[in-house]
Amino acid sequence: MATEKTREELYVTVPNLFRCPISMDVMTSPVSLCTGVTYDRSSIEKWLELGHKTCPATMQTLPSTLTTPNLTLRRLIQLWLSHADAARAPSCALSKQEAAAIIKGELDAASLGKMIDFMKSSEGNLKFVALSSSAISRFVEFFVESDEIRIRELIVEVFDLISSENSVREKLNELILNCGDGRDYLSPFAAVLREGNAESKVKSAKILELIALNPESQHKISDSPGLLQNLYTLTTSESNTSAVEAGLSALLAVATTRAAKKELIRLGIVRTAGRILSTPDPARGVIERATAMLESVATCTEGRGAIGGDRECVAETVRRLMKCPGAATEHGIAVLWSVCCLARDATAQETAAEANGLTKVLLVMQSGCSSSTSMMCRELVKVLRAKSGSKSNLAPHYQTRTTHIAPY
Known part of the structure; x- marks a missing residue:
C-alpha cells in the first residue's frame, strides 16, 4: 500500500x-x-494517421504535419x-572514484552492469563518463578485445547512454572509424547485430547511424563485411517496429554509394519496403523511412529496374500517397517519378495508373508540396493521364526539365 x-x-x-x-x-x-x-x-502520429489535419489542442488547420x-x-x-x-x-552503490577505478581496471559483465547503473542513476554521473576521453577509449578498446556477446551488448548500451552528450558522436567516430591501428572496430557491431538480443541490435544500428558523419565514414561502414546484410535483416523483423525503423534509418545513413545500394537491391530491400508499405497499420516513422529507402535506391539504374519490376511495390507506393502526409508522400512521388518518368518503365506506368495514381498525384498537388515535388507531380500527371486515357483540366504547358535526382 x-x-x-x-x-x-x-x-x-x-x-x-x-x-x-x-x-x-x-x-x-x-x-x-x-x-x-x-x-x-x-500519440500525435496516431492522430495524424486517422486523417486529422488539425492540431488537437488548438484545432488549427495544419499547413504542415511534419513534427520536430x-x-x-x-x-x-x-x-x-x-x-x-x-x-x-536507493542511491547508486558506486562513487565517481569507484567508477573511475572500474574503467581503469579489468572490465567484465558485472563491472559493466555497475557502470550502467551508475550512469543511469543521475545526469551528473552520465556526464562524468561521457566527458571522459579515457573512459570512452577504454570502452571502445574492450568492445574490440572481447569475444563475449554479452560484454559487447553491455558496451553498446554504454555507447547508447552517452551518445546524447555533446562531442561524443565525434569521439566515437574517431575511435571506431579513424583509429588508424589496423584493427577492425566494426566487426563487433556485426556480431551484436547477428547474435545479440533485440534491444542491443536496435542500439547498435543507432550507433552506426550516429557515427556516419561524412562520406568517408559512410563508405567504411557500408564496406565492412556483413554490416549491410545485418542491418537489412533488421528491416525484415515483422514483429518489432523499433528494429525495422532502426534498420532503415541506419541503412539510409550509411548506404550512400551505388555499390551499397546495389547490394541492398540484391538482398531484397525493394521487396521488403513494398511489404512494409502493405502492412495494415504501420508506424508513421517506418513508412517515412521505407519510402525514403525506395527513393534512395531509385537514384541508380538497378534500383529503378527493381522497383519497376515489382508491381506490388509500385501499387503500394501509390496507395500510401496522402495516407501518411508530409515526408512519406514526397518520397513516394520521387519514387514514382523515377520509374514512370525518368526510367519510362511501361509496366510501372500501367501499375501506377491502375492503382488510381493520377487522382492521387493530383491530390498531392492540391494539398501543397515543395517545388521539386510539384514539378515531378506535373510530369507524372502527363504520363499517367496518357496511360489511363483520362482527361485533366491542368494547363497543357509543363516545366519538364528535371534536376531533382541525378541518375548514375
Whole structure:
C-alpha cells in the first residue's frame, strides 16, 4: 500500500508541461507541431494517421504535419524522471572514484552492469563518463578485445547512454572509424547485430547511424563485411517496429554509394519496403523511412529496374500517397517519378495508373508540396493521364526539365 501511495503521489505531481495533451501521460518522445504545441510522438502520429489535419489542442488547420523533436523538453523530462527514480530507490552503490577505478581496471559483465547503473542513476554521473576521453577509449578498446556477446551488448548500451552528450558522436567516430591501428572496430557491431538480443541490435544500428558523419565514414561502414546484410535483416523483423525503423534509418545513413545500394537491391530491400508499405497499420516513422529507402535506391539504374519490376511495390507506393502526409508522400512521388518518368518503365506506368495514381498525384498537388515535388507531380500527371486515357483540366504547358535526382 505504501508503494502504491508513493507512486500515486509522484503521478499527481507530474508537471503539466511533461504530459502529452492527448494521452495525459508523461511524454517519452516529445515532438512539436508547426503550431508550437508539443505531443508525445506515438500519440500525435496516431492522430495524424486517422486523417486529422488539425492540431488537437488548438484545432488549427495544419499547413504542415511534419513534427520536430523537442530535445530541450525531452532532456527536462529525463532529468525529472531521474530525480523521481532517486526519490523512491536507493542511491547508486558506486562513487565517481569507484567508477573511475572500474574503467581503469579489468572490465567484465558485472563491472559493466555497475557502470550502467551508475550512469543511469543521475545526469551528473552520465556526464562524468561521457566527458571522459579515457573512459570512452577504454570502452571502445574492450568492445574490440572481447569475444563475449554479452560484454559487447553491455558496451553498446554504454555507447547508447552517452551518445546524447555533446562531442561524443565525434569521439566515437574517431575511435571506431579513424583509429588508424589496423584493427577492425566494426566487426563487433556485426556480431551484436547477428547474435545479440533485440534491444542491443536496435542500439547498435543507432550507433552506426550516429557515427556516419561524412562520406568517408559512410563508405567504411557500408564496406565492412556483413554490416549491410545485418542491418537489412533488421528491416525484415515483422514483429518489432523499433528494429525495422532502426534498420532503415541506419541503412539510409550509411548506404550512400551505388555499390551499397546495389547490394541492398540484391538482398531484397525493394521487396521488403513494398511489404512494409502493405502492412495494415504501420508506424508513421517506418513508412517515412521505407519510402525514403525506395527513393534512395531509385537514384541508380538497378534500383529503378527493381522497383519497376515489382508491381506490388509500385501499387503500394501509390496507395500510401496522402495516407501518411508530409515526408512519406514526397518520397513516394520521387519514387514514382523515377520509374514512370525518368526510367519510362511501361509496366510501372500501367501499375501506377491502375492503382488510381493520377487522382492521387493530383491530390498531392492540391494539398501543397515543395517545388521539386510539384514539378515531378506535373510530369507524372502527363504520363499517367496518357496511360489511363483520362482527361485533366491542368494547363497543357509543363516545366519538364528535371534536376531533382541525378541518375548514375
